[in-house]
Amino acid sequence: MFDLEPRLSQPGYRTLPAGWVPDSAIMYRVSWWQALFIGLLQGATELFPVSSLGHAVIIPSLLHWSFRQSDPTFLPFLTLLHLGTAGALVILYWPEWVGIVRGFVRAALRGRIESPEERMAMLLLMGTIPGGVVGFVLKSSIAALFASPRAASVFLAANGVLLVGAEFLRRRSERAGISREEQEGDFKAADQISFRAAAITGLCQAFAFLPGISRSGVTMCGGLLAGLRHQEAAKLSFLLATPIIAGAGIVEVPQLAGSGAPLGLYTVAAVLAGVAAYLSARFLIRYFRSGRLDPYGYYCLTAGVVSFFLLR
Amino acid sequence: MLAFAFVALALVCVVFAVLYLLDIVGWFSRDPSSHSPHTTHAIVLVVVAVAALIAANFARPKPV
Numbered sequence: 001m002f003d004l005e006p007r008l009s010q011p012g013y014r015t016l017p018a019g020w021v022p023d024s025a026i027m028y029r030v031s032w033w034q035a036l037f038i039g040l041l042q043g044a045t046e047l048f049p050v051s052s053l054g055h056a057v058i059i060p061s062l063l064h065w066s067f068r069q070s071d072p073t074f075l076p077f078l079t080l081l082h083l084g085t086a087g088a089l090v091i092l093y094w095p096e097w098v099g100i101v102r103g104f105v106r107a108a109l110r111g112r113i114e115s116p117e118e119r120m121a122m123l124l125l126m127g128t129i130p131g132g133v134v135g136f137v138l139k140s141s142i143a144a145l146f147a148s149p150r151a152a153s154v155f156l157a158a159n160g161v162l163l164v165g166a167e168f169l170r171r172r173s174e175r176a177g178i179s180r181e182e183q184e185g186d187f188k189a190a191d192q193i194s195f196r197a198a199a200i201t202g203l204c205q206a207f208a209f210l211p212g213i214s215r216s217g218v219t220m221c222g223g224l225l226a227g228l229r230h231q232e233a234a235k236l237s238f239l240l241a242t243p244i245i246a247g248a249g250i251v252e253v254p255q256l257a258g259s260g261a262p263l264g265l266y267t268v269a270a271v272l273a274g275v276a277a278y279l280s281a282r283f284l285i286r287y288f289r290s291g292r293l294d295p296y297g298y299y300c301l302t303a304g305v306v307s308f309f310l311l312r
Numbered sequence: 313m314l315a316f317a318f319v320a321l322a323l324v325c326v327v328f329a330v331l332y333l334l335d336i337v338g339w340f341s342r343d344p345s346s347h348s349p350h351t352t353h354a355i356v357l358v359v360v361a362v363a364a365l366i367a368a369n370f371a372r373p374k375p376v
């Protein structure tokens with residue numbers, strides 16, 4: 001699958017003559033259930049603030065799956081899965097995206113914002129460009145981190161600290177003694193965030209190229225600290241995800257072509273990721289009416305620490 | 313003044329996009345020694361150029 005390393009102790013593998021470079025498409029058939037499992041995992045965890053990329057790096061190592069995550073086709077495979085989840089987000093927010101695209105064109109040509117859709121379009125532009133450029137410049141060095149599941153476990157724990165910390169700071173701004181719904185009512189909608197906050201939140205997305213740091217978690221934390229309601233911070237996170245994931249797909253997925261990778265299987269995995277992401281998004285939108293990031297923060301902290309010691 | 317700065321940024325990005333496409337520069341490339349066009353770098357620079365032009369349109373003086 002990703003230039004498999006032969007494990008002589010495992011059934012189904014053979015000894016290779018010295019000097020052979022295995023062709024993964026011929027010598028080792030892709031394990032279809034592994035690809036589908038990672039697709040499901042990716043889709044289910046992409047929108048939760050728990051780092052889908054970190055899980056995709058750590059879990060195969062914990063399960064001793066014999067593929068090399070530093071292989072050059074691993075990142076495009078994950079990016080294809082990201083495209084599946086981005087597709088789910090477009091479907092989920094289709095009416096918003098139609099308005100945003102129209103608003104973007106009108107505001108860009110006019111040079112002035114005159115409607116909420118136009119404002120949201122420009123907020124997404126401010127949030128996407130910095131993170132995208134920084135991530136693009138750093139991605140060649142960041143890709144090397146895929147070879148280190150232990151590094152991903154450390155970042156996952158750090159992600160947990162980030163989520164819990166953001167909720168701690170948020171609580172200090174909330175009125176006490178009222179219901180969660182009333183507390184949330186004191187905060188803003190997604191299109192009311194300032195452009196400076198949108199740019200900072202988008203820049204923080206660049207950290208999500210580190211396996212273990214959750215893009216949705218970082219953007220949700222940014223939204224909360226900028227004064228958004230939890231549900232609106234999640235919505236902003238989902239909207240910001242779409243162009244940056246699509247952009248990464250444009251850059252990375254063409255590398256799958258001609259690599260001998262089983263594109264049919266990977267496409268099915270991407271569709272599975274999209275279905276899981278759609279269902280996850282629907283759940284999270286309902287959850288964040290009154291829910292908080294703390295449970296996900298404690299999960300990331302625990303999972304990061306435990307996997308760090310298990311991966312020795 | 314800000315509008316001019318954004319237009320200048322857009323022009324610089326377009327110039328470097330062309331340089332990347334012609335394989336004259338290979339900065340920030342995974343394999344700078346590769347002689348294949350750095351299409352992805354050019355695409356990113358064009359996107360930044362478009363964003364800079366949009367910013368210039370917002371920053372330009374407008375009739376009251």
